[in-house]
Amino acid sequence: MxxxxxxxxxxxxxxxxxxxxxxxxxxxxxxxxxxxxxxxxxxxxxxxxxxxxxxxxxxxxxxxxxxELLRSGAVGAPAWRGGRRFFMRRTAEQEHAVLYTVDPDGTERALIDPMAIDASGLTTLDSWQPDKEGRRLAYQLSEGGDEESTLYVMDVESGERVDGPIDRCRYSPVAWMPGGEAFYYVRRLPADAVPEGESQYHRRVYLHRIGTPADDDVLIFGDGMEKTNYYGVSVSRDGRWLTVSASRGTAPRNDVWLADIAASSPDRPALVTVQEGIDAQTGLYVGRDGRMYVFTDRDAPRARLCVTDPTTPSYETWRDLLPEDPEAVLSDFAILDDLDRPVLLAGWTRHAISEITVHDLATGEKLGEVPTPGLGSIGGISERPEGGHEAWFTYTDNTTPTTVQRYDARTGETTLWAKAPGSVEVGExxxxxxxxxxxxxxxxxxxxxxxxxxxxxxxxxxxxxxxxxxxxxxxxxxxxxxxxxxxxxxxxxxxxxxxxxxxxxxxxxxxxxxxxxxxxxxxxxxxxxxxxxxxxxxxxxxxxxxxxxxxxxxxxxxxxxxxxxxxxxxxxxxxxxxxxxxxxxxxxxxxxxxxxxxxxxxxxxxxxxxxxxxxxxxxxxxxxxxxxxxxxxxxxxxxxxxxxxxxxxxxxxxxxxxxxxxxxxxxxxxxxxxxxxxxxxxxxxxxxxx
CATH class of the missing domain: 3.40.50.1820 (Alpha/Beta hydrolase fold, catalytic domain)
Structure with missing residues (x-):
């Protein structure tokens, strides 16, 4: 040459x-x-x-x-809300995956098809979140790959937009209040309100009420804090507990606060510090049993799961439910409680290979393992928000397009729930x-x-x-x-x-x-x-x-x-x-x-x-x-x-x-x-x- x-x-x-x-x-x-x-x-x-x-x-x-290999298409795990399930699927011919819902009567409908919105293929669906009853859907779209998400709200039954657009919502979580009339979310300040060159930063947590102007949203959290902070926000299934987290940029540590918004107010939550100034990452989840589950790598680099009472959430009250494993990294968990003996499913990766174990929910005692299709990767484990005996997870390996698997805790069996709609032959x-x-x-x-x-x-x-x-x-x-x-x-x-x-x-x-x-x-x-x-x-x-x-x-x-x-x-x-x-x-x-x-x-x-x-x-x-x-x-x-x-x-x-x-x-x-x-x-x- x-x-x-x-x-x-x-x-x-x-x-x-x-x-x-x-x-x-x-x-x-x-x-x-x-x-x-x-x-x-x-x-x-x-x-x-x-x-x-x-x-x-x-x-x-x-x-x-x-x-040809991409003609396998793709399918995602279901998210259950109020008798409906929501999921993503892409057929062999489609340029983008489509968001579908299945109504309580079994009718399947497409809710958001990016190609129907924009035939050029430049519009992408960045994220989506149904409300707790499955009646409304918050979703975020961006164009041309810029990831500058705009947030909208859809009435699921009619498919009509009922709110939005709300701009400056890049990477925004959405946490619905019960009833679907309001949600917490994260939005950047407008460019003219921040120093030049900093329009990508300066996020805040707001409460938005459906049908009201976004500029009138109630500021909940973030004023005066680090400009590069990312915020997380979630609301418990019963609507009582609000969790807010903050991390400086992509730092592997966060601060976490909890508020009883039934005792205070959704507009003015009385946030209590759970973790602040600690070099660790922690997430909170209040279960249907009233216990707070603490997923953390504090004092546990491979992560552990603790429990405590949300009314006394400080570190001193945390009790190990799943201690740190010396070899495997804890990655996920789900609760199945419609059983004589409620169980906890724990997702792990052991040297990058996924597995799921079954534990007694009360004590953490290991009871067994969830059968999986092979040595591959398992996606998020999900259950019905109202409880049940079933869990769903995605599975893929080097030769297997993503499938959705269903685990039945009553029988201990894992079965194929859904697979990618296309057909493709892979060589040995x-x-x-x-x-x-x-x-x-x-x-x-x-x-x-x-x-x-x-x-x-x-x-x-x-x-x-x-x-x-x-x-x-x-x-x-x-x-x-x-x-x-x-x-x-x-x-x-x-x-x-x-x-x-x-x-x-x-x-x-x-x-x-x-x-x-x-x-x-x-x-x-x-x-x-x-x-x-x-x-x-x-x-x-x-x-x-x-x-x-x-x-x-x-x-x-x-x-x-x-x-x-x-x-x-x-x-x-x-x-x-x-x-x-x-x-x-x-x-x-x-x-x-x-x-x-x-x-x-x-x-x-x-x-x-x-x-x-x-x-x-x-x-x-x-x-x-x-x-x-x-x-x-x-x-x-x-x-x-x-x-x-x-x-x-x-x-x-x-x-x-x-x-x-x-x-x-x-x-x-x-x-x-x-x-x-x-x-x-x-x-x-x-x-x-x-």
Missing amino acids: TRTPYPPARRDDIVEEIHGIRVADPYRWLEDPESPETKEWLAAEDDLFRDHLASLPGRERFRARVA VEARQVAYTSRDGTTVRMLVIAKPGEHGPRPTILNGYGGFGISLTPGYSASILAWVEAGGVYVVANLRGGGEEGEEWHRAGMLGSKQNVFDDFHAAAEHLIATGVTTPDRLAISGGSNGGLLVGAALTQRPDLYAAVVCSAPLLDMVRYEKFGLGATWNVEYGSADVPEEFAWLHAYSPYHQVREGTAYPATLFTVFDSDTRVDPLHARKLCAALQHATSGDKPILLRRETEVGHGARAVSRSVDLSADTLTFMAAHTGLSV
């Missing part, structure tokens, strides 16, 4: 002294997407990517197979969990997915995330299956920084310990090479968002170890990341460049600042989305230009850009195209014949 002729990109002599360190930023001009120079550069990068992709074999075969695939040793001696695990019986070095994709306590667990993926069926190996590494082994595992990969995440990733690659799974010239790495930071750091720290990189919606300039998108909410995870010690951590691994001229960098494809309001595409623009200037090798450095999509949900056809392009790129640069 010959060196790729890259679009011209001027290098400015911008050098700032930060905490005594000189920091160069030659491509700061690329931070402005509206400047004529940036637009010209982007147009040239678009042409370069299209020309390179057109020269690669196999794209149509990848595209066809990914589309084997998944095995492998333990390996990281640089500092820590044992880390990864899932290796391949065709059974094949040996010898093969083109391999190594994927990871390693941040924010997020766990990577087995799941059906059209992209993974298409790659493996074509003869490749796909590996998912459960790195520190994630939640696979609990909160201690998370904290071992955040702030000043972030380098552990990258070391775990490099060690995974080295283990795959040492055991003959692949070779450096056949190894690709991929990651998105925080995982984009991961692979950005990997390619700048160990360019010799990887043949190809796909870096999607990444954070890459870690010196200036807080200034853009939602960056200021993440300094509790990464640190702040305003603090000398934390700046030193960030600068030491910031991919943009670790590019070295004369280095042969691997083939790299950045994928970005113009409507991304979480991670600004400027990160990828700047590192792409820096690598194109610096590389001494002949492997291409490319930028793939999409408009009118963002960081999260997208139409299926857009996902198919993205997968086809990235798989084709990695196949071409690892030697996979398609």
Whole structure:
């Protein structure tokens, strides 16, 4: 191959002294997407990517197979309210999942179809919450991938809107009061009421009454608090207990308050502190039995479930119902009380594999286990709000599209409740969990997915995330299956920084310990090479968002170890990341460049600042989305230009850009195209014949 002729990109002599360190930023001009120079550069990068992709074999075969595998469709677990159930389903032909309800007489109706609202496919249903009686539905829509949700309320019986639009509701929880006439929710202050550049922050908790102007809503909580706070809010089934929680950005800790709104007032709840200033995460749930269930990692990094009386909710009164398990992480629970002996179902992940156990509700004594379809991932366990003997949960693994399973506590049996409506045949695939040793001696695990019986070095994709306590667990993926069926190996590494082994595992990969995440990733690659799974010239790495930071750091720290990189919606300039998108909410995870010690951590691994001229960098494809309001595409623009200037090798450095999509949900056809392009790129640069 010959060196790729890259679009011209001027290098400015911008050098700032930060905490005594000189920091160069030659491509700061690329931070402005509206400047004529940036637009010209982007147009040239678009042409370069299209020309390179057109020269690669196999794209149509990848595209066809990914589309075929996605024809399985999708289905979600039911939410029961007042005799109705609500659920999501996507058929093989649909671009977006549709929200349905099943009425008490068994009639199924579509409530919200994003394509019926907007045939372009750019409108997404961000969240929904029925009221306690199943008569009204609060739902949130956004357009073009910007995730700027607008809230509406629907009358379920007629399908008519009865309230909204209410703007500035991004990531808003909705907690209905009994009767469906009012709810608590979270809304940002208007842009003209906050300092310039802070319109994404400054949330507050409000009480909204149906049919009244949102600007007249009653302020409940949040005035004078940290600008980056996120708030949670919930109301108990009987309407008596209001819970409010607050966390600074994405911090793994929260403050929690509880109010008896029957004794005070919904408009002026007398909030009592349950937890404040404690380095732990805690959630509260008041059960039908009147006990308060406390789900917490306080003094229990793998989490435990406690009980207490909501009238005396302080920490000193908490009593363990499910103590911390030394190996498994507690993830969920549900109560089944229409039984002679009421039971508690507890969801766990053990080294990223899900399981459910059954316990006596009064004492926590383990009574047995819930049968599950296999070694995979279980979604949220749900029961009827009014009580019962049934529970529902979703299940998926590497070859099984998501199904909904029903557990009957009377019989102890699990049966298939619903499955994805499409039909698809999946080739024979084997998944095995492998333990390996990281640089500092820590044992880390990864899932290796391949065709059974094949040996010898093969083109391999190594994927990871390693941040924010997020766990990577087995799941059906059209992209993974298409790659493996074509003869490749796909590996998912459960790195520190994630939640696979609990909160201690998370904290071992955040702030000043972030380098552990990258070391775990490099060690995974080295283990795959040492055991003959692949070779450096056949190894690709991929990651998105925080995982984009991961692979950005990997390619700048160990360019010799990887043949190809796909870096999607990444954070890459870690010196200036807080200034853009939602960056200021993440300094509790990464640190702040305003603090000398934390700046030193960030600068030491910031991919943009670790590019070295004369280095042969691997083939790299950045994928970005113009409507991304979480991670600004400027990160990828700047590192792409820096690598194109610096590389001494002949492997291409490319930028793939999409408009009118963002960081999260997208139409299926857009996902198919993205997968086809990235798989084709990695196949071409690892030697996979398609």
